[in-house]
Every structure is written in structure tokens, then in C-alpha cells.
Amino acid sequence: MRCLHVGGVVAIGFDPSGEYLLVISHNGRGVFSTRTWERLARDPEIAYPIDGYGVGIGPIAGASIAVTEKGYDTEKLTLSNSDVSLFLKYDDGTITVSGVQ
Numbered sequence: 001m002r003c004l005h006v007g008g009v010v011a012i013g014f015d016p017s018g019e020y021l022l023v024i025s026h027n028g029r030g031v032f033s034t035r036t037w038e039r040l041a042r043d044p045e046i047a048y049p050i051d052g053y054g055v056g057i058g059p060i061a062g063a064s065i066a067v068t069e070k071g072y073d074t075e076k077l078t079l080s081n082s083d084v085s086l087f088l089k090y091d092d093g094t095i096t097v098s099g100v101q
Helices: none
Strands: 002-005 009-014 020-025 028-033 039-043 053-055 064-066 076-080 087-091 094-098
Antiparallel strands (some): 002 094, 020 028, 028 039, 087 094
16 A cells, blocks of 8 residues: 555546556646656646546646546545556545555
8 A cells, every 4th residue: 555645636547558647636736657656747837627637747748637536525536547456545635545566
């Protein structure tokens, strides 16, 4: 299990290859490697999702990424990657990643 500390998350999504995680927050966007969980890129410019898609930065710059938005009634977000080998849960500033070896 891994924990990523990101405050103000609005939406999260995996790129089509599953190698990158796009995190959109009230403080901008970040991209993480799903192999190392290191942040590879950060852009402080606000760019909220439109119609369920966010715009990638860094290694996925310009890509349209399908994202799951936080439930504003629950303040929580859950998401799995395409092969369901990773499960993410966002709650109170922390993204918990399960399925990591």
C-alpha cells in the first residue's frame, strides 16, 4: 500500500497506458508514475475537468484523460485502473493506493 499526500483533490484519472496518474486539485495538476509513485510533473495553473476529462501535463502533456471526480457530498473518491490491479481511495488529503507490491 502507498499513500500520496495531495490536498484539495477534485479528480483523478489514469492515462490509457496505465503508466501515469493525473491528479487535478484546487492547486493545479500533478502527474505521478504508477511504477514508482513519484511525482513527475506539476503545474500550479488551475485546469478543472470538463465533461469528465482533464488535460495531461509532463509526460502526458496535452492528452485528454478520463477522470473520476470527487463526490462533493461525501468528499471521497474511489477509482481502479483498467485491469483492476490498482485501487485508489481519496479521503481528507490522502490518496491511498492498494495493490502495490
